[in-house]
Amino acid sequence: MTDNTTGTQGAATSDTAPDGDRPLVELRAAGKSYGNIRALHGVDLAVHPGRVTCVLGDNGAGKSTLIKIISGLHQHTEGEFLVDGEPVRFSTPREALDRGIATVYQDLAVVPLMPVWRNFFLGSEMTKGPWPLRRLDIDRMKQTADHELREMGIVLDDLEQPIGTLSGGQRQCVAIARAVYFGARVLILDEPTAALGVKQSGVVLKYIAMARDRGLGVIFITHNPHHAYMVGDHFSVLRLGTLELSAGRSEIGLEELTNHMAGGAELAALKHELAQVRGVDTEGLPEEGDLQAPAAATPEGKS
Ligand SMILES: Nc1ncnc2c1ncn2[C@@H]1O[C@H](COP(=O)(O)OP(=O)(O)OP(=O)(O)O)[C@@H](O)[C@H]1O
Numbered sequence: 001m002t003d004n005t006t007g008t009q010g011a012a013t014s015d016t017a018p019d020g021d022r023p024l025v026e027l028r029a030a031g032k033s034y035g036n037i038r039a040l041h042g043v044d045l046a047v048h049p050g051r052v053t054c055v056l057g058d059n060g061a062g063k064s065t066l067i068k069i070i071s072g073l074h075q076h077t078e079g080e081f082l083v084d085g086e087p088v089r090f091s092t093p094r095e096a097l098d099r100g101i102a103t104v105y106q107d108l109a110v111v112p113l114m115p116v117w118r119n120f121f122l123g124s125e126m127t128k129g130p131w132p133l134r135r136l137d138i139d140r141m142k143q144t145a146d147h148e149l150r151e152m153g154i155v156l157d158d159l160e161q162p163i164g165t166l167s168g169g170q171r172q173c174v175a176i177a178r179a180v181y182f183g184a185r186v187l188i189l190d191e192p193t194a195a196l197g198v199k200q201s202g203v204v205l206k207y208i209a210m211a212r213d214r215g216l217g218v219i220f221i222t223h224n225p226h227h228a229y230m231v232g233d234h235f236s237v238l239r240l241g242t243l244e245l246s247a248g249r250s251e252i253g254l255e256e257l258t259n260h261m262a263g264g265a266e267l268a269a270l271k272h273e274l275a276q277v278r279g280v281d282t283e284g285l286p287e288e289g290d291l292q293a294p295a296a297a298t299p300e301g302k303s
Protein backbone atom coordinates (compact mmCIF):
# COMPACT_ATOMS: atom_id res chain seq x y z
CA MET A 1 0.00 0.00 0.00
CA THR A 2 1.25 3.43 -0.82
CA ASP A 3 1.70 6.30 1.56
CA ASN A 4 -0.90 8.38 -0.22
CA THR A 5 -3.56 5.95 0.92
CA THR A 6 -6.42 7.65 2.59
CA GLY A 7 -9.23 6.05 4.47
CA THR A 8 -9.01 2.86 6.42
CA GLN A 9 -5.81 1.02 5.76
CA GLY A 10 -6.01 -2.62 6.67
CA ALA A 11 -9.57 -2.26 7.85
CA ALA A 12 -11.11 -3.90 4.82
CA THR A 13 -11.89 -7.02 6.80
CA SER A 14 -13.83 -5.35 9.56
CA ASP A 15 -15.44 -2.09 8.56
CA THR A 16 -18.12 -3.43 6.27
CA ALA A 17 -19.40 -6.39 8.20
CA PRO A 18 -20.62 -7.37 11.61
CA ASP A 19 -18.18 -8.96 14.01
CA GLY A 20 -17.45 -12.63 13.37
CA ASP A 21 -18.60 -12.43 9.75
CA ARG A 22 -15.73 -14.12 7.96
CA PRO A 23 -15.02 -12.88 4.44
CA LEU A 24 -15.90 -15.27 1.63
CA VAL A 25 -12.91 -14.01 -0.29
CA GLU A 26 -9.98 -12.00 0.95
CA LEU A 27 -6.81 -10.53 -0.52
CA ARG A 28 -4.00 -9.61 1.83
CA ALA A 29 -1.24 -7.44 0.43
CA ALA A 30 -1.81 -9.26 -2.84
CA GLY A 31 -0.06 -8.34 -6.04
CA LYS A 32 0.62 -9.50 -9.54
CA SER A 33 3.51 -8.93 -11.89
CA TYR A 34 3.47 -9.78 -15.57
CA GLY A 35 7.16 -10.36 -16.16
CA ASN A 36 8.68 -7.12 -14.94
CA ILE A 37 5.43 -5.16 -15.18
CA ARG A 38 3.91 -4.78 -11.76
CA ALA A 39 0.19 -4.52 -12.45
CA LEU A 40 -0.99 -4.85 -8.85
CA HIS A 41 0.75 -4.37 -5.54
CA GLY A 42 -0.14 -4.62 -1.84
CA VAL A 43 -3.90 -4.83 -2.26
CA ASP A 44 -6.19 -5.69 0.66
CA LEU A 45 -9.78 -6.59 -0.15
CA ALA A 46 -12.52 -8.47 1.67
CA VAL A 47 -15.80 -9.73 0.27
CA HIS A 48 -18.55 -10.54 2.74
CA PRO A 49 -21.84 -12.35 2.23
CA GLY A 50 -24.74 -9.99 1.57
CA ARG A 51 -22.42 -7.07 0.77
CA VAL A 52 -21.39 -5.26 -2.37
CA THR A 53 -17.70 -4.44 -2.60
CA CYS A 54 -17.06 -1.88 -5.33
CA VAL A 55 -13.69 -1.75 -7.07
CA LEU A 56 -13.14 1.54 -8.83
CA GLY A 57 -10.23 2.93 -10.76
CA ASP A 58 -9.17 4.50 -14.00
CA ASN A 59 -8.00 2.66 -17.11
CA GLY A 60 -5.01 0.51 -16.35
CA ALA A 61 -5.50 0.81 -12.58
CA GLY A 62 -5.45 -2.96 -12.16
CA LYS A 63 -9.16 -3.76 -11.78
CA SER A 64 -9.20 -6.57 -14.32
CA THR A 65 -5.96 -7.98 -12.95
CA LEU A 66 -7.52 -8.08 -9.49
CA ILE A 67 -10.61 -9.98 -10.60
CA LYS A 68 -8.56 -12.30 -12.78
CA ILE A 69 -6.75 -13.43 -9.63
CA ILE A 70 -10.01 -14.05 -7.79
CA SER A 71 -11.70 -15.75 -10.74
CA GLY A 72 -8.81 -18.16 -11.32
CA LEU A 73 -7.62 -16.76 -14.64
CA HIS A 74 -4.27 -15.54 -13.28
CA GLN A 75 -2.31 -16.27 -10.12
CA HIS A 76 -1.09 -13.68 -7.66
CA THR A 77 2.67 -13.29 -7.41
CA GLU A 78 2.75 -11.63 -3.99
CA GLY A 79 0.68 -11.59 -0.81
CA GLU A 80 -2.18 -13.91 0.01
CA PHE A 81 -5.52 -14.90 -1.50
CA LEU A 82 -7.96 -16.65 0.83
CA VAL A 83 -11.33 -18.28 0.28
CA ASP A 84 -13.33 -19.01 3.45
CA GLY A 85 -10.21 -18.14 5.41
CA GLU A 86 -8.07 -20.71 3.61
CA PRO A 87 -5.13 -19.67 1.40
CA VAL A 88 -5.73 -20.72 -2.20
CA ARG A 89 -4.10 -20.48 -5.59
CA PHE A 90 -6.44 -21.38 -8.43
CA SER A 91 -5.00 -22.58 -11.68
CA THR A 92 -8.25 -22.50 -13.67
CA PRO A 93 -11.55 -20.59 -13.56
CA ARG A 94 -13.22 -23.98 -12.99
CA GLU A 95 -11.52 -24.22 -9.59
CA ALA A 96 -12.86 -20.80 -8.62
CA LEU A 97 -16.32 -21.78 -9.83
CA ASP A 98 -16.18 -24.95 -7.75
CA ARG A 99 -15.66 -22.72 -4.72
CA GLY A 100 -18.71 -20.68 -5.68
CA ILE A 101 -16.93 -17.77 -7.35
CA ALA A 102 -18.74 -16.80 -10.55
CA THR A 103 -17.63 -14.06 -12.92
CA VAL A 104 -19.82 -12.20 -15.37
CA TYR A 105 -17.50 -10.65 -17.95
CA GLN A 106 -18.47 -7.59 -19.86
CA ASP A 107 -18.35 -9.37 -23.19
CA LEU A 108 -20.72 -12.03 -21.87
CA ALA A 109 -19.87 -15.53 -22.96
CA VAL A 110 -23.17 -16.13 -24.71
CA VAL A 111 -24.07 -17.63 -28.05
CA PRO A 112 -26.15 -14.83 -29.61
CA LEU A 113 -28.21 -17.02 -31.92
CA MET A 114 -29.16 -19.56 -29.25
CA PRO A 115 -32.38 -19.14 -27.28
CA VAL A 116 -32.32 -17.52 -23.87
CA TRP A 117 -33.02 -20.79 -22.01
CA ARG A 118 -30.22 -22.58 -23.88
CA ASN A 119 -27.75 -19.87 -22.92
CA PHE A 120 -28.95 -20.04 -19.32
CA PHE A 121 -27.78 -23.68 -19.18
CA LEU A 122 -24.79 -23.36 -21.51
CA GLY A 123 -22.12 -25.81 -20.39
CA SER A 124 -24.31 -27.26 -17.61
CA GLU A 125 -27.22 -28.69 -19.57
CA MET A 126 -29.89 -30.79 -17.88
CA THR A 127 -30.21 -34.27 -19.33
CA LYS A 128 -32.62 -37.16 -18.94
CA GLY A 129 -32.69 -40.86 -19.66
CA PRO A 130 -30.11 -43.53 -18.92
CA TRP A 131 -26.75 -43.68 -20.62
CA PRO A 132 -26.22 -44.17 -23.62
CA LEU A 133 -29.67 -42.80 -24.47
CA ARG A 134 -29.13 -39.68 -22.45
CA ARG A 135 -30.49 -36.57 -24.11
CA LEU A 136 -31.17 -32.93 -23.29
CA ASP A 137 -34.12 -32.35 -20.99
CA ILE A 138 -35.41 -29.38 -22.92
CA ASP A 139 -38.73 -28.99 -21.12
CA ARG A 140 -37.16 -28.97 -17.70
CA MET A 141 -34.49 -26.48 -18.80
CA LYS A 142 -37.12 -24.14 -20.22
CA GLN A 143 -39.27 -24.37 -17.11
CA THR A 144 -36.34 -23.86 -14.77
CA ALA A 145 -34.94 -20.91 -16.72
CA ASP A 146 -38.38 -19.32 -16.78
CA HIS A 147 -38.85 -19.85 -13.05
CA GLU A 148 -35.39 -18.60 -12.10
CA LEU A 149 -35.65 -15.49 -14.26
CA ARG A 150 -39.07 -14.69 -12.78
CA GLU A 151 -37.68 -15.19 -9.28
CA MET A 152 -35.20 -12.44 -10.05
CA GLY A 153 -38.02 -10.33 -11.45
CA ILE A 154 -36.90 -10.75 -15.06
CA VAL A 155 -39.94 -11.39 -17.22
CA LEU A 156 -39.23 -12.14 -20.86
CA ASP A 157 -42.03 -12.70 -23.34
CA ASP A 158 -40.38 -15.59 -25.02
CA LEU A 159 -37.47 -17.70 -23.80
CA GLU A 160 -37.12 -19.07 -27.33
CA GLN A 161 -35.87 -15.74 -28.62
CA PRO A 162 -32.17 -15.66 -29.39
CA ILE A 163 -30.27 -14.08 -26.51
CA GLY A 164 -28.66 -11.76 -29.06
CA THR A 165 -32.01 -10.00 -29.43
CA LEU A 166 -32.07 -8.93 -25.76
CA SER A 167 -30.73 -5.58 -24.71
CA GLY A 168 -27.29 -5.40 -23.08
CA GLY A 169 -28.91 -4.81 -19.71
CA GLN A 170 -31.25 -7.77 -20.05
CA ARG A 171 -28.34 -10.01 -21.00
CA GLN A 172 -26.42 -8.91 -17.91
CA CYS A 173 -29.49 -9.72 -15.83
CA VAL A 174 -29.80 -13.20 -17.35
CA ALA A 175 -26.12 -13.77 -16.56
CA ILE A 176 -26.64 -12.68 -12.95
CA ALA A 177 -29.71 -14.92 -12.55
CA ARG A 178 -27.72 -17.79 -14.02
CA ALA A 179 -24.85 -17.34 -11.56
CA VAL A 180 -27.32 -17.21 -8.67
CA TYR A 181 -29.08 -20.39 -9.89
CA PHE A 182 -25.82 -22.32 -10.22
CA GLY A 183 -25.00 -21.63 -6.61
CA ALA A 184 -22.56 -18.73 -6.76
CA ARG A 185 -21.59 -17.36 -3.35
CA VAL A 186 -19.38 -14.67 -4.81
CA LEU A 187 -20.47 -12.81 -7.91
CA ILE A 188 -17.89 -10.77 -9.81
CA LEU A 189 -19.22 -8.23 -12.29
CA ASP A 190 -16.68 -6.55 -14.57
CA GLU A 191 -18.07 -3.15 -15.56
CA PRO A 192 -21.61 -4.44 -16.14
CA THR A 193 -23.00 -0.94 -16.67
CA ALA A 194 -20.17 0.48 -18.80
CA ALA A 195 -21.92 0.15 -22.13
CA LEU A 196 -25.44 0.82 -20.87
CA GLY A 197 -27.71 3.83 -20.85
CA VAL A 198 -29.18 5.31 -17.70
CA LYS A 199 -32.32 3.19 -17.59
CA GLN A 200 -30.65 -0.12 -18.34
CA SER A 201 -27.91 0.63 -15.83
CA GLY A 202 -30.63 1.10 -13.25
CA VAL A 203 -32.06 -2.32 -14.04
CA VAL A 204 -28.65 -4.00 -13.69
CA LEU A 205 -28.05 -2.17 -10.40
CA LYS A 206 -31.37 -3.54 -9.19
CA TYR A 207 -30.22 -7.11 -9.85
CA ILE A 208 -26.93 -6.45 -8.14
CA ALA A 209 -28.93 -5.42 -5.08
CA MET A 210 -31.08 -8.52 -5.47
CA ALA A 211 -28.08 -10.84 -5.59
CA ARG A 212 -26.77 -9.10 -2.48
CA ASP A 213 -30.11 -9.54 -0.72
CA ARG A 214 -29.92 -13.23 -1.49
CA GLY A 215 -26.74 -13.32 0.54
CA LEU A 216 -24.12 -13.33 -2.22
CA GLY A 217 -20.94 -11.38 -1.83
CA VAL A 218 -20.73 -9.12 -4.87
CA ILE A 219 -17.62 -7.56 -6.38
CA PHE A 220 -18.77 -4.73 -8.60
CA ILE A 221 -16.11 -3.28 -10.90
CA THR A 222 -16.98 0.12 -12.29
CA HIS A 223 -15.64 3.45 -13.46
CA ASN A 224 -18.78 5.16 -12.26
CA PRO A 225 -18.84 6.38 -8.64
CA HIS A 226 -22.55 7.18 -8.91
CA HIS A 227 -23.38 3.59 -9.83
CA ALA A 228 -21.04 2.31 -7.13
CA TYR A 229 -22.59 4.48 -4.48
CA MET A 230 -26.13 3.37 -5.30
CA VAL A 231 -25.46 -0.23 -4.26
CA GLY A 232 -22.05 -0.35 -2.59
CA ASP A 233 -21.24 -1.21 1.02
CA HIS A 234 -17.50 -0.85 0.60
CA PHE A 235 -15.39 1.10 -1.86
CA SER A 236 -11.88 0.27 -2.97
CA VAL A 237 -10.24 2.66 -5.37
CA LEU A 238 -7.21 1.45 -7.31
CA ARG A 239 -4.66 3.76 -8.81
CA LEU A 240 -1.65 2.53 -10.77
CA GLY A 241 -1.99 -0.91 -9.25
CA THR A 242 -2.22 0.08 -5.59
CA LEU A 243 -5.14 0.73 -3.27
CA GLU A 244 -5.65 4.44 -3.06
CA LEU A 245 -8.72 4.25 -0.91
CA SER A 246 -10.52 1.56 1.04
CA ALA A 247 -13.57 2.79 2.90
CA GLY A 248 -16.90 1.56 4.16
CA ARG A 249 -20.08 3.35 3.18
CA SER A 250 -20.36 5.12 6.51
CA GLU A 251 -16.87 6.56 6.07
CA ILE A 252 -17.20 8.17 2.69
CA GLY A 253 -19.79 10.21 0.81
CA LEU A 254 -20.52 10.19 -2.91
CA GLU A 255 -18.82 13.51 -3.38
CA GLU A 256 -15.57 12.39 -1.85
CA LEU A 257 -15.69 9.13 -3.76
CA THR A 258 -16.25 11.01 -7.01
CA ASN A 259 -13.38 13.25 -6.10
CA HIS A 260 -11.06 10.29 -5.64
CA MET A 261 -12.08 8.95 -9.01
CA ALA A 262 -11.55 12.31 -10.63
CA GLY A 263 -8.07 12.37 -9.08
CA GLY A 264 -8.53 15.20 -6.59
CA ALA A 265 -4.82 15.43 -5.81
CA GLU A 266 -3.90 15.44 -9.48
CA LEU A 267 -6.44 18.14 -10.22
CA ALA A 268 -4.99 20.21 -7.41
CA ALA A 269 -1.50 19.88 -8.88
CA LEU A 270 -2.93 20.75 -12.27
CA LYS A 271 -4.52 23.85 -10.80
CA HIS A 272 -1.15 24.94 -9.54
CA GLU A 273 0.32 24.57 -13.02
CA LEU A 274 -2.64 26.17 -14.75
CA ALA A 275 -2.59 29.12 -12.38
CA GLN A 276 0.71 30.06 -13.99
CA VAL A 277 -0.88 30.14 -17.42
CA ARG A 278 -2.84 33.31 -18.05
CA GLY A 279 -6.40 32.98 -19.16
CA VAL A 280 -7.16 29.67 -17.49
CA ASP A 281 -9.77 29.96 -14.78
CA THR A 282 -8.76 27.68 -11.95
CA GLU A 283 -11.47 28.96 -9.66
CA GLY A 284 -13.28 26.05 -8.09
CA LEU A 285 -10.56 23.44 -8.65
CA PRO A 286 -9.43 21.92 -5.36
CA GLU A 287 -6.42 23.01 -3.38
CA GLU A 288 -3.69 20.46 -2.94
CA GLY A 289 -4.69 17.87 -0.34
CA ASP A 290 -8.25 19.14 -0.29
CA LEU A 291 -10.10 16.07 -1.47
CA GLN A 292 -13.46 17.35 -0.32
CA ALA A 293 -13.53 20.35 -2.65
CA PRO A 294 -16.90 20.14 -4.40
CA ALA A 295 -15.97 21.47 -7.81
CA ALA A 296 -13.37 18.78 -8.39
CA ALA A 297 -16.10 16.22 -8.88
CA THR A 298 -16.71 14.92 -12.36
CA PRO A 299 -19.94 16.45 -13.61
CA GLU A 300 -23.00 14.27 -12.96
CA GLY A 301 -23.38 11.48 -15.44
CA LYS A 302 -20.09 12.11 -17.17
CA SER A 303 -17.89 9.96 -15.00
N1 LIG B 1 -1.26 -9.87 -19.64
C1 LIG B 1 -0.61 -8.74 -19.35
N2 LIG B 1 0.71 -8.60 -19.62
C2 LIG B 1 1.38 -7.48 -19.32
N3 LIG B 1 0.82 -6.41 -18.72
C3 LIG B 1 -0.47 -6.47 -18.43
C4 LIG B 1 -1.27 -7.63 -18.72
N4 LIG B 1 -2.53 -7.40 -18.28
C5 LIG B 1 -2.53 -6.16 -17.77
N5 LIG B 1 -1.30 -5.60 -17.84
C6 LIG B 1 -0.94 -4.25 -17.35
O1 LIG B 1 -1.35 -4.16 -16.01
C7 LIG B 1 -1.89 -2.87 -15.73
C8 LIG B 1 -3.29 -3.03 -15.16
O2 LIG B 1 -4.16 -3.52 -16.17
P1 LIG B 1 -5.66 -3.92 -15.93
O3 LIG B 1 -6.19 -4.52 -17.18
O4 LIG B 1 -5.76 -4.75 -14.70
O5 LIG B 1 -6.36 -2.51 -15.67
P2 LIG B 1 -7.88 -2.11 -15.56
O6 LIG B 1 -8.04 -1.33 -14.32
O7 LIG B 1 -8.74 -3.30 -15.73
O8 LIG B 1 -8.08 -1.12 -16.80
P3 LIG B 1 -9.36 -0.86 -17.76
O9 LIG B 1 -10.26 0.06 -17.03
O10 LIG B 1 -8.74 -0.21 -18.94
O11 LIG B 1 -9.98 -2.18 -18.07
C9 LIG B 1 -1.83 -2.11 -17.03
O12 LIG B 1 -0.69 -1.29 -17.00
C10 LIG B 1 -1.70 -3.18 -18.09
O13 LIG B 1 -0.98 -2.70 -19.20
Ligand SMILES: [Mg+2]
Binds near residue numbers: 063064065
Ligand atom coordinates in the same frame (compact mmCIF):
# COMPACT_ATOMS: atom_id res chain seq x y z
MG1 LIG C 1 -10.25 -3.88 -17.14
